[in-house]
Amino acid sequence: MTGRTPPCSNTMPVFDFNSTPESGKAPECTYEVFYASNHEVSPEQPFLILDNSSREWPHHAEGLFVNPIKRTAFEFNSIDGHKMTTDIISIDARFTSLLKWLGENHIHVRLSGANRPEGYAVYKIKEMSFGAATKLSAEDGFLQFMIERLLASDAPSEVDVVDEDAEEEGDDMRLTSVQSITDFMNCAGRTLPDNIRLWARRNLAVARSHEVTQEERRHAQRALSIMMNIQWKGNYFESIDPVEARRILDEELYGMDRVKQRIIETIIQINRTHTLPAYGLLLAGPAGTGKSQVAYAVARILKLPWTTLDMSSINDPEQLTGSSRIYSNAKPGIIMEAFSMAGESNLVFIINELDKAAAGKGNGNPADVLLTLLDNLGFTDNYMECMIPTAGVYPIATANDKSAISAPLLSRFAVIDIPDYTPEEKKVIFSRFALPKVLKRMSLLPEEVVVSDEALDVIVANHAGDSGIRDLEQVAEHLAANALYRIEVDHVKSVTFTVDMVEALLN
DSSP states (O other): OOOEEEETTTSOOOBOTTOOTTTTOOOOBOOEEEOOOOSSOBTTBOSEEEOOSSOOOOSEEEEEEEOGGGOOEEEEEOTTSOEEEEEEEEEEGGGHHHHHHHHHTTOOEEEEEEEETTEEEEEEEEEOOOTTOOOGGGSTTHHHHHHHHHHHSOOOOHHHHHHHHHHOOOOOOOOHHHHHHHHHHHHHGGGSOHHHHHHHHHHHHHHHOSSSOHHHHHHHHHHHHHHHTSBOOOSOOOOOOHHHHHHHHHHHOSSOHHHHHHHHHHHHHHHHHSSOOSSEEEEEOOTTSSHHHHHHHHHHHHTOOEEEEEGGGOOOTHHHHOOOTTSTTOOOOHHHHHHHHHTBSOEEEEEETGGGOOOOSSSOOHHHHHHHHHTTSOEEETTTTEEEOOTTEEEEEEESOGGGSOHHHHTTEEEEEOOOOOHHHHHHHIIIIIHHHHHHHTTOOGGGEEEOHHHHHHHHHHTTTSOSSHHHHHHHHHHHHHHHHIIIIIOOSOEEEOHHHHHHHHO
């Protein structure tokens, strides 16, 4: 636990159970708030501590949080059937709204905790029976989803804790999807960026309103569902081990030492600033030289989900920006759908064939839409009607001809030229990577398919004028298929390809 505050400082009040409005006795606060940003919990790092001064509580304890007139404590279901109530001593600021929601809706839970000198340290909550609960979203793992989302967030500011109770009120809706979104806002609204938080409130009002058309309610509900299922992360990035990054690059790519060096330099920047570089990467080079493979390797190093965008198939900017909700068939654009598929706001955007971006069909240039995404200033989707934070987006583009890319777009990237492979490099790639990969896919053993050195020279020489290694990969597929046929039909134990055999197959 970190950053303790004085008891009940900047948080929802918790009162002594002996105090009532009728008694005239001033309410006495029973807990303090601490601010933590750990993403995992344990008995040593709990998110809740209950008072165990009167007795030690069992490892698993069932009951519910009770807060009549906003008095919060936990009521245990004891073995002998008697109810026993204990006060909360301290609570992680991220969980104050969640416990309030559990108490107000009488949701029965099971705590997992450990008795420690400071109290009963709770590190897990699991929903049990729901009793008289009316919140339908309490079912189907909603509580576990909420806890995971809260743990993934950073500690809220003290101002957020003060304001949350006044700003975020519940409702009495029974529609499951709208209800779960409402509960999410009440329990974890602080995990959202400020502009999305305000946007969600406005769209919730539309989704619940009877003064708008059913179509408007449907669009608002769909937009909310998309937005709430994205984990909106900050732009802080943990340090990356350069040695591990180099290992991944060597595992995925043969040669390309200068390319690997540029990528490692990018990694070092992230380690120093803990933010993504100001510029994305543009991998420019002949077709088949492994540009996409480089992009996937970078995503793996960054430990981020990735999505691809093929600019050669985009001919209308609306495909990227989405369509307005005034149309019945309106839908989000490809970029927003990519966030939705990734499930989080930090991701690698792999933009394939940037040099083939179409000029559009009279509605503008789709490539120009990318400028706001690349500037990390935020991206607006017409359907969502909201500025989407893009500070955690790392763009990696590929292009065969960088001279075909407009100057404004090119200026948003750090360009890395991917050279073609030399004949010697192609021999190594064929024998060490392409052929073994195909053999593994066809369930063939390495000793069952052998290519002589002279035959390998012929294979590479036949494709000397081809850029990249895709043609070599097709040759490996051809040889392996021929060997498999001979093994299965002619019942030979292995096939060794000679120069004559290779020339016969390729010609």
